[in-house]
Each structure stands twice: as C-alpha cells, then as structure tokens.
Amino acid sequence: METTLQPELQGHFETAQARIAAATSAEELRAVDRDYLDKGGVVAGLLAAIPTLPPEQRRGAGQGANQLKTAVLGAIDVRKAELEADAIQAARSGKGFDPTLPGTPMRRGSLHPVTRVTRELEDIFSSMGYGILDGPEVEIDAFNFERLNIPSDHPARDMHDTFWCKVDGAERDSDMGLLLRTHTSCVQVRAMEKLKPPFRVVVPGRVFRQESVDASHEHTFHQMEGLVVGEGLTVGHLIGTMKTFLREVFQKEIEVRLRPGYFPFVEPGFELDARCPFCETVGAGCKVCKQTSWVELCPCGMVHPSVLKLSGIDPEKYTGFAFGLGLSRLVMLRYEIDDIRHLMGGDTRFLSQF
Secondary structure (H helix, E strand, O other): OOOOOOHHHHHHHHHHHHHHHHOOOHHHHHHHHHHHHOOOOHHHHHHHOHHHOOHHHHHHHHHHHHHHHHHHHHHHHHHHHHHHHHHHHHHHHOOOOOOOOOOOOOOOOOOOHHHHHHHHHHHHHHHOOOEEOOOOOEEEHHHHOHHHOOOOOOHHHHHOOOEEOOOOOOOOHHHHOEEEOOOOHHHHHHHHHHOOOOEEEEEEEEEEOOOOOEOOEOOEEEEEEEEEEEOOOOHHHHHHHHHHHHHHHHOOOOOEEEEEOOOOOEEEEEEEEEEOOOOOOOOOOOOOOOOOOEEEEEEEEEEOHHHHHHOOOOOOOOEEEEEEEEHHHHHHHHHOOOOOHHHHHOOHHHHOOO
8 A cells, every 4th residue: 555654754654564575464453553543552652742843843743643654554454344245255256264163253342432431321320319310302492491490582592502493484593492412400390290209310311512523512411310309408408419429430439629610500509520540649639630549520509499390390399409510521531532523433443441
C-alpha cells in the first residue's frame, strides 16, 4: 500500500507495514492495531508529545500523527480482507480441511460498557429498595419542561439545546411541543402521577441535546435519575443515599461534599462531588480528577414544592429528593475512557475490549 508521510514518520509506517504484510491471522493484526493505534501506542505517543513542540510545529505534527493513523488502519483493513479472501478460497477448494477436527467455535459478543454499568447500578439501587422505571425517548413539552417548573419563558431552556420534532402543519417545530427528551427527569413526572408516596425509583436511559461533538460532549448520551418521595425527607437522607451508593460502586467509603447549584425542579439544589477514588494518595490529585482530588458526580437537591404540587402530591405533607447520575461519565471513569465519542461510535475494535 503506497502512502505519503512526513519523512520522520515513514519509518514508523514501514515497520508497521512489514508486520501487517507478515500477519497470518486476525490476532496478529490486532496486535499491530494495539501497538500503533490504541491508548499508549505509537500514534498516542506522537499526539502526547505535541504540547512540548514549538507552536509553529504543532499543527504539522498533529496532521502527521493522524496521517500515520489513517495509513496503518488502511493497511490493516487491506490485509484483513486478503486473509478473509484466502480463507474463503481454501474452504471452497477443500485445502487444509480436516473433518476430524472440532468445528470453529462461534465468536461470542460482549455487553456494551454502558449496559454493563447500567445493570450494575440497577442491581445496587434495587438492593436499596428502588424500583426501575423506563419512559419514552420522544416526549411532550409538558413532561420535559412545564411540569418540572421550567415554563416556556424560563431561561433554563436555553441550557438544554433541544431537538424539536418536525410535525406536519406546524409553523415551527416547537409549536407542537414534541421533542427528544433532554433528560430522564421527565419520567419522574410520570412516576409522581402514577405512584402514591412513599416511593423510590431510578430511571436509566438515553437523552439527546444539540451539542457540538468533541471528546467530552455528545448529542446522545446516557443518564440515570433518582427520585424519592415520602414524609420527613431531608438533605441528610440524600447524602446518606449517595454515600451508600458510592460505597457499593467503589467497594470503599467515599467522602462527598455539596456545593450550591441551581436547577429549576429542586430547591435547594446542589452539585455533589466525590473524593476521587483513583488518587493513590488522598488529596494528591491525578489525571482523572484533573489534579483537584474531587470528581463532579451529579446534580441533586430537594424536589421543588411546585413540582410536587403540579403532579398532585401535597407539598405540605410530603417532601422528596432527586439526583441525576451521568452514566456516560461513570463509564468513562470506570474504564478510563478519554473520548465520549467511543461510546456511541459502534467501532467493534473498541467494543471488543469489554
């Protein structure tokens, strides 16, 4: 395979090309893939070195690293196709076939990392007495915004960057109030309509926002909302629940802290941070927590009395607390994934690692 690379990268490619040409199995090709394209490989090393270069050289270095990645990936794909064609030809001709050998075992798939973490969290919350709920991904404005104390003129709507669904006959997409849900909190509204207090539920699922896609932002990602409604609930119950949850996830006691935060459907509202469980020394900081020793975990707070009232629950008698977990963020923390786009990319090379 011919390719044009910067002279200093040509040696890397020629070495990789020689290994690829000599490969006789998919496993040998995967080894080349790991050595050059995976985290800690040659390309990752080249990208990591870019900040140390003079500013005028960084653009060219980044382009060169990406060209090397594309060239190696293309060579692997070509060789993989050749091996598959050879295998088909050998099977048709009967060469190398031994009927006394056992058949080729079927390749087993694996669970997506988001599915793995979701099921784990569902088991944890089920053991704490929570029910697991689901709801539609295409929602109406009333459940996604209005009933959560976010009326049409509320500035909080600007933070959600909503995908409105096109409806025939409407002048604007938003006129019919049909949208892709921006959070799983809308299922909490449905829960408060149908369930009688006291109750405890969590709601995992996909949500959608018009985000500019990059390594830390996606237009489609996963959340898990939690809602507890009963008599006499306080912020102390919220903190206790979060500490119990974190202890089950990380199998050790995790320190938490609350910072003030604003969310229209809770009052008071908080941002809950957890002491970074990946720091080798408490308070030292690491790359996961960006040297702060704290990890932003979830927004939470006491359910706003107006939200309870809109769902037919007496705020004079009942209180509640709610929390939202970023499932995609938890998956990235658990498996040290540095690019959220891998989760929805569908790349089998990435998914086969789980």
